[in-house]
Amino acid sequence: MRDNLLDIRRIYFEPAAAELPRGREILGRFPGAELVEVERHDRIPELYGDEANVARWVRIKTESLVLGTKKSLTARPNGRSSDFVAPSTANGCAMACAYCYVPRRKGYSNPITVFANIDKITGYLARHAARQGVKPEPDQVDPHAWVYDIGENSDCSVDATISRNVRDLVELFRDLPNAKASFATKYVNRDLLGWDPRGRTRIRFSLMPEADSKLLDIRTSPVAERIAAIDDFVAAGYEVHVNFSPVVVRDGWLEDWAELLDRLGDGIGAAARERLAAEVIFLTHNDRLHEVNLGWHPKAEEVLWRPDLQQPKRSQTGGWNVRYRTGQKGRYVAALTDLIDERLPFCRIRYAF
Structure with missing residues (x-):
């Protein structure tokens, strides 16, 4: 665990979650934490929707943990990163990436919420995968397996530093003949290397140029550390892809991406190169997150909020999302994918948008 990433001092818990075996395990890991009983994990006024929390953004992520139960179990069809999005075993994050969309839903704070009813979640996923049967034909997600994010x-x-939930999922998919797990990460947790996934979990290491990462990837593992970990995770039995995301357009952006691609190519071995694939996702930002960021990290908004380059679109939640302008964005995408083909010819681009 990175120093100071988590220092749990207060746990908000639903009584039903605290009574479950996983809930008891989690509470036992933080014996000195203050315990605060709540009716619902997603309705905690002092955490969510309070503008005063902007000034305490990182402290709340560091010191608070929420323990709840997942009420709705559905595997939502996806089609890009995965075939399905699995029911969450957690939401929120201890890291503080300035572009993350999760805070838009929670308001002014998004510490980690862990769901204790892991047995119901894994049971649901096993039954859902069984109902799918054999994947009828290859697609850009995977040639053989149904992939669950x-x-x-x-x-x-x-x-995985808080509970066994993620390990339980990796072990579940290890034994499913027609399905794989998948997740993107910006944090190198070497404890995962001992889990024996047998190729049934795909880790997508998120990468961006160093200058962007230092400004925007707050509290994450350095990009160099993520690249250095790829060969080890391949050797441990994971399928490893990369996630070039979010791509931020600014002065000198293509030159910095060229440098990153060269570092990646030089930093991985033959086994990783053989199956490397990439997702390329350009920045989408949001007016509400823009306002939050102005309260704690305004420097990030100098590159994230670019009305001269972006166009607005009304979001499903009533706010405004902004993305690079139609037409111009297509040229940005083509420029970067051409660069990837040039610098990493062995890396298949799964999709780019």
Whole structure:
């Protein structure tokens, strides 16, 4: 665990979650924490929706943990990163990436919430995968397996420092003949190397140029450390892809991406190169997150909030999302994918948008 990433001092808990075996395990890991009983994990006024929390953004992520139960169990169809998005075993994060979409839903704070009813979640996933049968034909997600994203709303590598939930999922998919787990991460947790996934879990290491990462990837593992870990995770039995995300357009952005791609190519061995694939995702930002960031990290907004380059679109939640302008964005995407083809010809681009 990175120093100071987590120092849990207060745990908000649903009584039903605290009574479950996983809940008791988690509470036992933090015996000195203050315990605060709550009716629902997603309705804690002092955490969510309070503008005063902007000034305490990182402290709340460091010191607070929420323990709840997952009420709705559904595997939502996806089609890009995965075939399905699995029911969350956690949401929120101890890291503080300035572009993360999760705070948009929670308001002004998003510490980690862990769900204790892991047995119900794994049971649901096993039954769902069984119902799918054999994948009828290859697609860009995977040629053979149904792929389930297990970390849409959190970073599983960090979640694994708190409970066994992520390990239980890796072990579940290890034994499913027609399915794989998948998650993106910005944190190198070497404890995962001993889990024997047998190729049934895909880790997507998120990468961006060093200058962008230092400004935007707050409290994450350095990009160099993520690249250095790839060969070890391949050797441990993981399928390793990379996630070039978010791509931020600014002065000198293509030159910095060229340097990153060269570092990646030089930093991995033959086994990683053989199956390397990439997702390329350009920045989408949000007016509400923009306002939050102005309260704690305004420097990030100098590159994230670019009205001269972006166009707005009304979001499903009533706010405004901004993305690079139609037409111009297509040229940005083509420029970067051409660069990837040039610098990493062995890396298949799964999709880019």
